[in-house]
């Protein structure tokens with residue numbers, strides 16, 4: 001039916017007067033409006049990144065970018081967000097690049113999970129990244145959900161922010177003041193909170209080069225396949241003379257934002273690769289976090305779980321190299 005569309009031209013209202021008229025009067029119209037899921041917003045679909053930034057800047061915090069919509073649309077439906085303007089990024093093909101170079105891997109903000117999983121060379125170039133993305137959501141969501149949306153949304157249990165922090169990735173954003181490069185470790189500030197300014201959009205994320213001999217593991221625990229992680233661990237190290245070198249241990253789902261477990265990294269660094277070292281790392285990982293209780297699991301459960309995830313990820317890393 002005409003007028004029911006939720007995507008409306010820039011500057012327009014969500015529903016036309018004719019639409020209300022067909023329901024026979026303003027009281028009924030108001031009732032219909034309340035029963036529709038999304039709040040009213042203006043809509044724009046810019047053709048360039050510069051245009052998108054200008055739109056965000058001109059609305060002073062009252063505008064939000066739309067990428068795959070897999071988180072923003074539910075947020076709108078639950079009234080957790082009610083921007084005056086939605087800036088749809090779908091025409092910005094300049095944000096869909098996947099670059100593999102000597103310096104590392106760069107993913108444009110509009111790259112989808114599906115693009116990462118289906119790329120012919122990405123798994124070889126960054127096996128930890130692709131292994132982690134295999135755990136993201138379900139088929140339908142992977143067809144639409146994007147790298148930029150995941151990073152900007154900053155769910156504490158999301159895989160990509162965790163991999164970004166563990167791998168010391170850099171996030172490139174553009175706002176009215178120009179481009180900015182932000183370390184992933186400074187980017188995530190709390191649940192659904194980031195260092196991004198209201199007028200900025202994420203352009204890309206850059207991962208440092210991944211040495212071929214690097215050993216890695218990624219483990220996560222979910223209630224059902226495709227759910228957000230109750231806890232997840234990403235680990236890697238460059239073994240030399242069977243000792244842990246350059247150890248990184250990341251944790252997801254056990255704090256307000258993704259963490260690196262520095263105490264575990266220090267414990268393992270230069271130690272002999274052994275079952276005893278891994279057992280110590282498990283205990284240290286549990287000791288390093290104080291997760292809160294929530295509707296999905298108790299804090300105590302997640303505290304134990306992250307130790308188990310770190311232990312399994314380390315064993316995977318060791319076995320992967322031996323194999």
Ligand SMILES: Cc1cc2nc3c(=O)[nH]c(=O)nc-3n(C[C@H](O)[C@H](O)[C@H](O)COP(=O)(O)OP(=O)(O)OC[C@H]3O[C@@H](n4cnc5c(N)ncnc54)[C@H](O)[C@@H]3O)c2cc1C
Nearest residue numbers: 067068069070071072137145146148149150152158201202
């Ligand atoms: C049922 C379900 C299960 C899921 N499970 C998982 C899971 O297991 N793991 C996981 O990681 N994710 C999961 N997700 C989230 C999903 O994978 C997407 O990562 C997520 O929805 C964000 O991507 P999007 O492109 O849909 O962003 P959108 O929903 O369009 O936007 C999300 C937020 O990011 C902002 N934004 C988007 N793009 C940009 C940009 N370029 N610059 C600045 N801000 C931007 C938007 O304004 C909004 O605030 C799940 C989602 C659903 C619905």
